[in-house]
Amino acid sequence: MSMKGTPDEPRFSVELLEGSAALQDVIDKHIHDQTLAPKSAFFVADLGEIVWQQVRWRTKMDQIRPFYTVKSNSSPVVVEILAALGTGFVCSNKHELDLVKDFGIPSQDIILGGTCKQLSHIKYAAKHNIPLLVCDNEAELRKIARCHPKAKVLLLLTSESCCNREETAIPFGSTLKDCRHLLKCARELSLHVTGVKFNIPSCCQDAQVFSRAVSDARCVFDMAEELGFEMSILDVGGGFDGSEAQLDEVNQTLKPMLDMYFPLSTGLTIIAEPGAYYVSSAFMLAVNIIAKKTVARDFSGQPHNALSANDEPEFLYYMNDGVYGSFASKLLCEDSISMPLAHKEVSAEEPLFSSSLWGPSSDDLDQVVERCLLPELSVGDWLLFSKAGASGLGATFSNGEEHKPPVFYSITERDWQELHNCGVMLDVRMKNFSLDVSGIVQVCLRMC
Numbered sequence: 001m002s003m004k005g006t007p008d009e010p011r012f013s014v015e016l017l018e019g020s021a022a023l024q025d026v027i028d029k030h031i032h033d034q035t036l037a038p039k040s041a042f043f044v045a046d047l048g049e050i051v052w053q054q055v056r057w058r059t060k061m062d063q064i065r066p067f068y069t070v071k072s073n074s075s076p077v078v079v080e081i082l083a084a085l086g087t088g089f090v091c092s093n094k095h096e097l098d099l100v101k102d103f104g105i106p107s108q109d110i111i112l113g114g115t116c117k118q119l120s121h122i123k124y125a126a127k128h129n130i131p132l133l134v135c136d137n138e139a140e141l142r143k144i145a146r147c148h149p150k151a152k153v154l155l156l157l158t159s160e161s162c163c164n165r166e167e168t169a170i171p172f173g174s175t176l177k178d179c180r181h182l183l184k185c186a187r188e189l190s191l192h193v194t195g196v197k198f199n200i201p202s203c204c205q206d207a208q209v210f211s212r213a214v215s216d217a218r219c220v221f222d223m224a225e226e227l228g229f230e231m232s233i234l235d236v237g238g239g240f241d242g243s244e245a246q247l248d249e250v251n252q253t254l255k256p257m258l259d260m261y262f263p264l265s266t267g268l269t270i271i272a273e274p275g276a277y278y279v280s281s282a283f284m285l286a287v288n289i290i291a292k293k294t295v296a297r298d299f300s301g302q303p304h305n306a307l308s309a310n311d312e313p314e315f316l317y318y319m320n321d322g323v324y325g326s327f328a329s330k331l332l333c334e335d336s337i338s339m340p341l342a343h344k345e346v347s348a349e350e351p352l353f354s355s356s357l358w359g360p361s362s363d364d365l366d367q368v369v370e371r372c373l374l375p376e377l378s379v380g381d382w383l384l385f386s387k388a389g390a391s392g393l394g395a396t397f398s399n400g401e402e403h404k405p406p407v408f409y410s411i412t413e414r415d416w417q418e419l420h421n422c423g424v425m426l427d428v429r430m431k432n433f434s435l436d437v438s439g440i441v442q443v444c445l446r447m448c
Contacts, residue, residue, distance in 0.1 A: 012077050015410040026410050031382055039288035041321035043407040048415025049282035054085045060251045065271045070096040072275030072390045077409055084424040090273050094124050122147040136174045138185050145189035152194035155179055159198050159213050179220045183227050195233030196220045214257040234270045240277035279389030289381050291318035314354045322359010322366040329391040336391040339372050343382035346375045
């Protein structure tokens with residue numbers, strides 16, 4: 001990615017892949033470029049995948065407007081392309097608000113999320129006329145009333161736990177009883193409550209949970225209208241993992257509930273907060289193996305018969321990126337990292353061995369993958385992690401330059417045309433982009 005110096009020039013370079021060139025060719029090229037150089041981890045991004053996710057959303061969820069959750073991946077390229085595609089944005093801090101506003105996003109298309117916000121962030125939202133703020137407690141209401149009296153508040157409803165991961169999480173959101181109290185408090189503070197938000201996690205597709213959430217939201221709407229509030233927004237939250245199958249399931253479950261409790265005749269604005277949905281599958285992370293150990297099969301003291309026979313070794317591979325860098329999400333969620341693939345060609349007959357993957361820090365916590373099956377690898381080989389757009393880049397762009405691998409952006413000719421079909425013009429809507437018609441195919445031919 002190249003950054004230009006003057007404000008009027010494009011700031012990002014995107015490789016336009018011509019002919020049969022694909023994302024794998026981009027990976028091959030950048031690995032080849034490091035043959036005689038120090039090996040560095042890097043991301044490659046297929047911007048076309050973001051475009052097609054927006055096409056799928058418009059096709060299947062046309063009554064719900066997406067507001068992208070910036071904390072999922074705060075890459076400026078992602079933000080600009082989604083802005084050009086017409087999404088709104090959910091920001092969690094001043095840095096994200098600055099980023100979004102730099103691309104000219106209207107204030108009414110921005111939500112300041114989170115239910116425990118810093119006073120400075122609330123004041124910043126007030127200064128820049130960002131009206132929509134999320135709240136689930138009285139203390140937060142009083143902060144908003146003091147610092148941003150013209151805010152439009154979305155009350156966050158608590159939702160049922162329907163999977164083990166959620167049962168162990170800290171609960172957020174208000175009960176129906178709490179909502180009545182908060183509505184009365186907001187009226188006393190002369191605050192405007194304008195809508196309700198709930199959030200169903202991606203691990204849960206139980207129709208009863210959706211039904212309860214939507215019916216509870218209807219109850220809050222009714223309570224608010226009784227108290228004189230004009231309610232206009234329903235936010236169905238996030239929980240979209242990016243797969244088309246899950247999007248279909250959510251649509252089939254949620255749409256009948258919305259039609260029943262919030263029919264189109266009400267004129268209500270319905271929004272959602274997809275984050276990983278847009279970016280997860282668009283990014284791939286390439287890491288290099290910097291060290292290798294061979295250990296006895298019973299090294300961990302646990303049997304792993306399903307992974308290796310008694311006479312097979314286990315390999316510990318150390319990579320040039322770990323949980324204190326691009327794999328930071330591993331510290332929060334065990335299931336956030338996809339299983340890697342070896343970049344080198346592997347024949348179908350080549351044996352697979354039980355392997356564990358570690359970052360470079362020599363810290364016991366810096367274990368990226370506890371156990372997986374891989375062919376035997378050597379120092380200098382590369383591993384590829386798919387679906388790295390949210391797990392790999394969620395924190396990377398927010399933590400400065402220290403752990404920020406470069407990102408190489410690309411888009412195919414077909415997907416670039418689809419972007420135009422969506423009404424996006426490079427010189428009007430995406431002024432920070434420049435297209436680089438690169439020699440990807442020629443480089444790959446030389447490598448072969």
